[in-house]
Amino acid sequence: MNAALPDNYLLQETQSSTIDCTLRSPVQSLPESGMFNVFASNELLKSVRNDSLTAYPCRYNYKISLLRGYSRAEYADKVIDIEPNALIFSTPKIPFYWTPQYSEEDTTGCVFSAEFLLPVKSGVVLDELPIFKAGGFPVFQLSAEDVARVESIFERMQEELSSSYVYKYDLLRTYVLELIHFGQKLQPAPVSQPALGASARVSSLFMELLERQFPIDNPAQQLRLRTAKEYADQLAVHVNHLNKVLKETTGRTTTELISQRLMQEAKRLLKQPDWTIADVADSLGFTDVAHFSKFFKQQLALAPGAYRHQVLV
CATH class of the missing domain: 1.10.10.60 (Homeodomain-like)
Incomplete structure (x- = not known):
């Protein structure tokens, strides 16, 4: 088992078809739209362990990630053992430790600031959504069909991020909201009893x-x-x-x-x-x-x- 990592690392992908396996600070912001980016790589843990990357603290950002390997999320009041193919929602207001079970994990996801989904732009208040509230269960196990659906959304995000469409940021918001509502409709993952320590x-x-x-x-x-x-x-x-x-x-x-x-x-x-x-x-x-x-x-x-x-x- 690998050592637990605070959920404060962001792996960025460039706005092209080539994956950039470097951690950058700061994340590029969108004009008048807050911050949004897509990340995808199975090299994150190896790079962090080898100390070849610089940690960027995503303390102000929200993340939605698709985890394809076994791992564990340790919150202050609970421990969630995560099976392969899980969708996890992270808020900067609730810290936790993520412990991957193997040396390499394939992770895809998106990261965005609160400003990206301001109520005037999205019609929602992030911290009032059940999926981002303290004491909730932000980890969801996915079926093969659900994995394909989530992967498709992330692929559309990456494609749109690279496009020249004038209203692409509005479209990206709809993709983020689609993931949020998709997650809220799922049953929560089983939660184990708090571990020793x-x-x-x-x-x-x-x-x-x-x-x-x-x-x-x-x-x-x-x-x-x-x-x-x-x-x-x-x-x-x-x-x-x-x-x-x-x-x-x-x-x-x-x-x-x-x-x-x-x-x-x-x-x-x-x-x-x-x-x-x-x-x-x-x-x-x-x-x-x-x-x-x-x-x-x-x-x-x-x-x-x-x-x-x-x-x-």
């Missing part, structure tokens, strides 16, 4: 979810999750259980770990001369500068302005 898995997934929010790249970017309850909800566990697990595995509470990471990012941003203290406070989810200053001083016994003066002088 569940506490360690919850702790690891929490840390993965925490790190997905960083770094903050510009003042317009804001943290999506700030409180212990918000993290627990995303992991589909009770906040008290999450706190207990983290205390056991790390020696720190959920709030302490969040605060520690916020301070690390705050100090990094305060070293950027083009960021105002108000920018830093807003991006890190504080209601105002006074609230941020109080938090910062509690952690470091130093006001943000005084810290900035020290490091920039």
Whole structure:
């Protein structure tokens, strides 16, 4: 069995008939349409293991993948053993570990940003769809007939992505929606009982979810999750259980770990001369500068302005 990989690797295919087996960052965005791409390769795991590729964190993107080999998906509250020919739906709001059972797996899929399927463009709200909700069952076993149908959709996606059709992005949205509705009509895959080491898995997934929010790249970017309850909800566990697990595995509470990471990012941003203290406070989810200053001083016994003066002088 191979080591578990966080679901944060994207294998890109070029907009031609030739597969590009490199991981690229950033993914090419579509003009005024959000981001969309198709990927297809059986070289992903070998390349990642050989460290010949660069991991691109798809923390803001959704993925729909057709997995043709045996694997396992480990979420905070459940483990799903995946048989060959499975369709899996991934949301950036629910981290998990994917463990392939063999050295090479053939995977086909598409990746897209939330902006690609904004309600005004698609008529749907992604996070309100059952297939992308926390606590759902996003893995579906396919029959041979279903596999052929899904493969056909991905082939049409790739063909359309390479075309010069003016409205191709609208057509690509219909293909994505077709896959989503196809998946929601299927019965959920059998789910096994949580494996041993569940506490360690919850702790690891929490840390993965925490790190997905960083770094903050510009003042317009804001943290999506700030409180212990918000993290627990995303992991589909009770906040008290999450706190207990983290205390056991790390020696720190959920709030302490969040605060520690916020301070690390705050100090990094305060070293950027083009960021105002108000920018830093807003991006890190504080209601105002006074609230941020109080938090910062509690952690470091130093006001943000005084810290900035020290490091920039």
